[in-house]
Amino acid sequence: MSETTVEHHGHQEHGHHDYKPHWSDWLFTTDAKKIGFIYIIMSFVYFIVGGALAGMIRIELATPKMDFVDGVTYNGLVSMHGTIMIFMWVMPFVAGIINFVMPLQIGARDMAFPRLNAMGLWLFNAGALVLLATFLLGMPQAGWTSYAPLSTLDKKEIGMDLWILGIQLLGVSSIMSGLNFIVTVVKLRAPGMTWFRMPLFVWSSLVVGWLMILAMPAIAVTLLEVFLERHFGFTFFGPAHGGDPILYQHLFWFFGHPEVYILIMPAFGIISEIIPVFSRKPVFGYKLMAWSMILIAFLSFLLWAHHMFSSGMDPRLSLPFMILTMIIGVPTGVKMFNWMATMWRGKLYLDSPMIFSLGFLITFAVGGFGGIILASIPIDLHITNTYFVVGHMHYVLFGGSVMAIFAAIYFWFPKMTGYKLNEKLALWHFGFTFIGSNLTFLPMHWLGMLGMPRRVADYDPLYANDNLMASIGGAIMGFGTLFLVANYFLTLRKKERCAENPWNSKGLEWTHASSPPSANNFDEIPIVTTDPYDYGVLTPPKAAKEAKAHG
Amino acid sequence: MADSNSHNSSVTPYTHLGHTNPWPFTASVGLMVAVFGLLLVALKSPVGWMLTIIGAGVFLIAVFSWVTMLVREDIGEATGLTNPEFPSIGRWMVGFLILSETFLFGALFATYFYLRNHDQVYTGSLLHFYNLEGKVFEIWGLFPILNTIFLVSSSVTVHFAEEALRHGKEKLFQILLAITVVLGVLFVGGQVYEYYNFAVNEHFTPQVSTFAGTFYTLTTLHGSHVLAGVIVLTSLLVGSFYKSLSPKRHIALSVASIYWHFVDVIWILLVAIIYLRYI
């Protein structure tokens, strides 16, 4: 990116002034910003691929009969759609945006371990290619959860092995990223950046780091056991030789539930960054926001069996898991109310990042309510494994994570490139995405209530109308995404430089670094003297108090 | 800017490292090629093994170059600079790594406890301690006892190696570190022999029961951690002959030693839980 750097502060590390970037600068880079950039670009490509798979699923489901693809392909589409969207779109995007933004926000020059960071990036790319190879060699059949014995029985299925090896590589990559996030936040904060002066996005990075290093080992062990059972005759899950398939579900969801929070936590951080900027008010209840993230992350390790109420596990386990799951709604609700309170009597600017944040608040709330409904055992026993779950999960992951990711793209695009995305196209993008996603995912709730099972290619004609509606919604959503892609290309071709701080944000990444930032991020490491989000406050309250105390 | 850099050096590490490094990329490519190679082996393609070996070779060369570079940086020849912040960063890093590894072993121990409980409920047996012929089979014996002695004493020697280094007794430090490495190698050797003895002489293979499978998985995972520790300690030992470590720069050894103690603790848990069934 240094060719677009406005002020060449960073020349001494290159040794000469007219430095032209070489291709190896990108492949061998250890600069968190470049690494973040590659993560983001790759993840967006995979988002398009995963979206295409979703499109094929919706075409198949537009009519009750199985007429577009055969059953094996359909299973493969479902498995790979989930895998790609979770492991190759949201997770790497999160890693990318944290790499780019978090060091800037804490006033650091880079991540704590730049080379480990690069290793994580390329292991991700290696794992992603391994997963993509399933398109050529046969897609895995067992869904993104790969429950045993679905995943252990068909030993000839090469797609399953590819899936296991690919996810293992991505898992190692995530652990490396997680270690880096934590140590960076703990050790590399600029002078004066105390714990409770950290922007909430930094808090979310820290919490995501914790979730990554503690949750990913569980999936590594689980898939190792599946691999050993598939090919070396070990028994862990096969009941014929004393194993237990429920063990797989325990191990998988011990990873799987925190994984959901790996996907949504950065969204919390992003929304908490954007809403104060466009409300011109400090975030409401800052400390509570930070603590609620920590509490959510902690609780997320104690909830896993809420995915297993109907699995046949010891029924005595169900009740505590139900109660804990409902408790996690409390800190999440606190965040919702705090975001709304931040906007309350603020001066709202409805720029594209804010529009998407508002969309997030609405859709994520629906997703959250669905989650509370699913958490209650008597209801869950009836609607688990139906389309209700699919609807809930997409409200949380699309309406939550992806909506926030879009907000982040519009918000930090000027920071990364120096150009601002076109607002009009952004509004079109939002309109199509918002209407399309609700049209797709809302009917799934009552489809599930009526009993339509998930992961099926053909269904009772009773469900035809709502499925057609969902498919039309999917098409609208897909069309909306074209506006974002067009926006990238038009904006980058126009090369119309925007202001250094187009949103008038008070974050360090905007006030102390150029857009795009120089290779070393800052000319001088900033010294932090105020709380984050001092919007509309003439004298920051703490500074005023300190000034008073010093008389 | 140079002034502000040195002024703020405590919060600006790594600016001296430059912004590129070829080894992470190369190592990842090697690993990926090896995975695809193995895949082709499974598909019975003639180029499978060749690809695997090439990929693994590239990976190993990249990792070796990376480690060499780290040692060189410690020696100070590569950069001529040291990073004053690194010691505490390195300790934090290994701390969190250990936490992550705890969850890795935790998941496997959980597997063990779950299956043991499952056995009691469904088959009434405490565990399938049987070999292929159905004879009751005792896994505790001479080799686990020897291995325990090796690993525990290596934890002691690595600790005193660090002490010796801090007090500038360089020869003593090198001798103690060498002993640690030898003990680690003996442990791995003992484990390989134990496997051989179990599988060939006692017909106790991973396939005979859920217990056998869990036993082999856990001990192999642990053994691979010992092996990784041996490699790290060996590279430190080699580096020490080129003065990469000194009383003021012992951090690499401290970090490796923390990790080594952790591996030792896991072994003790393994002995108590799997071998002796105390818990």
Ligand SMILES: [Cu+2]
């Ligand atoms: Cu869950």
